Amino acid sequence: MHPLIDKFHRAGQGQVFAHFDRLDTATQTQLLQDASEIDLAEVAQLSRTLLGAAASAVDLADLNPAPYISLPQHGGDRAAWVQAKTTGETALRNGRVAAFTVAGGQGTRLGYDGPKGTFPVTPVRARPLFQVFAEKILAAGRRYGRPLHWFIMTSHQNHDATVAFFTEHKNFGLAEQYLHFLRQGRMPAVDFAGKILLESPGAIAMSPDGHGGSLRALERSGALDLMQREGIDCLSYFQVDNPLVRCIDPAFIGWHLLQGSEMSSKMVPKAHAGEKVGHFCVQHGKLVVVEYSDLPMDRQEETDATGQLRFIAGSIAIHMLDREFVRRMARPANTGAALAFHRANKKIPTIDDRGNPVKPAEANGVKFELFVFDALPFAQNPVVIETERADDFSPVKNAGGTDSPQTCRDDQLRQFTRWLRTCGVEVATDESGLPNIRIEVSPLFGYDAETFGEAWRKLDPVPAVSDGLCLDA
Numbered sequence: 001m002h003p004l005i006d007k008f009h010r011a012g013q014g015q016v017f018a019h020f021d022r023l024d025t026a027t028q029t030q031l032l033q034d035a036s037e038i039d040l041a042e043v044a045q046l047s048r049t050l051l052g053a054a055a056s057a058v059d060l061a062d063l064n065p066a067p068y069i070s071l072p073q074h075g076g077d078r079a080a081w082v083q084a085k086t087t088g089e090t091a092l093r094n095g096r097v098a099a100f101t102v103a104g105g106q107g108t109r110l111g112y113d114g115p116k117g118t119f120p121v122t123p124v125r126a127r128p129l130f131q132v133f134a135e136k137i138l139a140a141g142r143r144y145g146r147p148l149h150w151f152i153m154t155s156h157q158n159h160d161a162t163v164a165f166f167t168e169h170k171n172f173g174l175a176e177q178y179l180h181f182l183r184q185g186r187m188p189a190v191d192f193a194g195k196i197l198l199e200s201p202g203a204i205a206m207s208p209d210g211h212g213g214s215l216r217a218l219e220r221s222g223a224l225d226l227m228q229r230e231g232i233d234c235l236s237y238f239q240v241d242n243p244l245v246r247c248i249d250p251a252f253i254g255w256h257l258l259q260g261s262e263m264s265s266k267m268v269p270k271a272h273a274g275e276k277v278g279h280f281c282v283q284h285g286k287l288v289v290v291e292y293s294d295l296p297m298d299r300q301e302e303t304d305a306t307g308q309l310r311f312i313a314g315s316i317a318i319h320m321l322d323r324e325f326v327r328r329m330a331r332p333a334n335t336g337a338a339l340a341f342h343r344a345n346k347k348i349p350t351i352d353d354r355g356n357p358v359k360p361a362e363a364n365g366v367k368f369e370l371f372v373f374d375a376l377p378f379a380q381n382p383v384v385i386e387t388e389r390a391d392d393f394s395p396v397k398n399a400g401g402t403d404s405p406q407t408c409r410d411d412q413l414r415q416f417t418r419w420l421r422t423c424g425v426e427v428a429t430d431e432s433g434l435p436n437i438r439i440e441v442s443p444l445f446g447y448d449a450e451t452f453g454e455a456w457r458k459l460d461p462v463p464a465v466s467d468g469l470c471l472d473a
Helices: 003-010 025-036 040-050 078-093 129-144 159-168 213-220 223-230 250-258 323-330 372-378 405-422 449-456
Strands: 063-065 097-102 150-154 179-183 186-188 198-200 206-208 234-239 263-269 278-283 286-290 313-322 342-346 365-369 383-386 439-441 469-471
Touching: 003 025, 040 342, 040 365, 078 097, 078 129, 078 250, 097 129, 097 213, 129 150, 129 159, 150 159, 150 213, 159 179, 179 213, 179 223, 186 365, 213 223, 213 323, 213 372, 223 323, 234 250, 234 323, 250 263, 250 313, 250 383, 263 372, 286 372, 313 323, 313 372, 323 372, 405 439, 405 449
Parallel strands: 097 150, 097 234, 150 179, 263 383, 439 469
Antiparallel strands: 063 278, 186 206, 234 313, 263 313, 278 286, 278 313, 342 365
16 A cells, blocks of 8 residues: 555545545546645644534634724824835835735636636726736836845646736736745645545545645745845735735835834724724734624624724735744744634535535535734734725625725726826816726836826826826836
8 A cells, every 4th residue: 555545544534545546547646646735633633623512612802902003194193104114115125025915816706717816907908916916016126226026826726827827928027037936735625524525536625725824835935035045024915806905015114114023914994894804903912813704793893982993903914024924934833833724614526435526505514724814913013004995905806796896996996086186187086086087007107196196297298188098107
């Protein structure tokens, strides 16, 4: 018997190889390779702690709203924000910052066949998410005189398609030595008794290990060592579905550095009590994020003396990470700092004992995921800063309704309109600020109000906007 097969049998997971003898050689080889990724001791521990009666409820004891640094327009210290921006700009000029995009998802929920980062998102020219980020990173590198490295985490499902997309588009102008792809880890799905499921006789039901797996992926891929060689110690983390994100934000970088923080986060005030974002909280003296699904609605609806929501600081998945903190979190055996897995009950296509396909009508198993925000309690001096939703957060998650391509395109149009108005250009809008003309601004022309204003004032002649406007580099 193959040593790996024997190991699975001894761990009580022999069903993984129940059909092995009738597989062709290539399928046998692939099954063994996939099985070699699995940490059987980890699966056994997760089955004990997260399945059945042993599963523990979310701890909500000693939970209070987290403090955050307010924007100047909301009462924050304007001079401190200026200092933070200056500090961040110095770090960028010194080459200390890299961008990191979590991009393992597919566009399935959008009705789109392909990696989500290839989804066309801009309002006029339908440019893809990856191009928006690439141009922001390229523009910031030019502004601060140091090209920025960009790390992109893919999944097994979309890695090849993502790399091919960048190749097809000549990396959107980025030099190849500054572009790095790394593949997310995977975890096996199990049934409610902890038995690893097969999706076919020769394939294990594997799924990505969650955005928290990005920390392990950075270590395993050698990305952290590359950063160390390049003098990079700050990593700007953001997810692929949010084209408004200021992925290179000097003020955010500056706050992270000035506070001596190992992990910093952005928040937006929740739009309403039931908004589906995590909550920044303090628990037992540590900064944590509590998911909206874990915080009872009566707690979400609590208000303070002014009538404002108590748990108002919403998490939008934008972070700054210290390189050596990531390394420490990726080596829990050495440091004792380990992210906890979460369970998600799912309908998982599988097979029966005879190898026939089974498509369950209801949840039949569990997928295990890591969440990156669970690293916050382990970080030294974590800091949360406020950001404007209109300038940093409009994700594309759903085919229609809230957080859809339409709402995101509208938010981009509103942003471009605000930039034009700041430069004294009159643009007719409805009550929500949505213009009645089509506008698109490439990040290579301007990626925030400041850079847009600088570029606009250099135009001669100034273009008319009455019939719409598209601005490139």
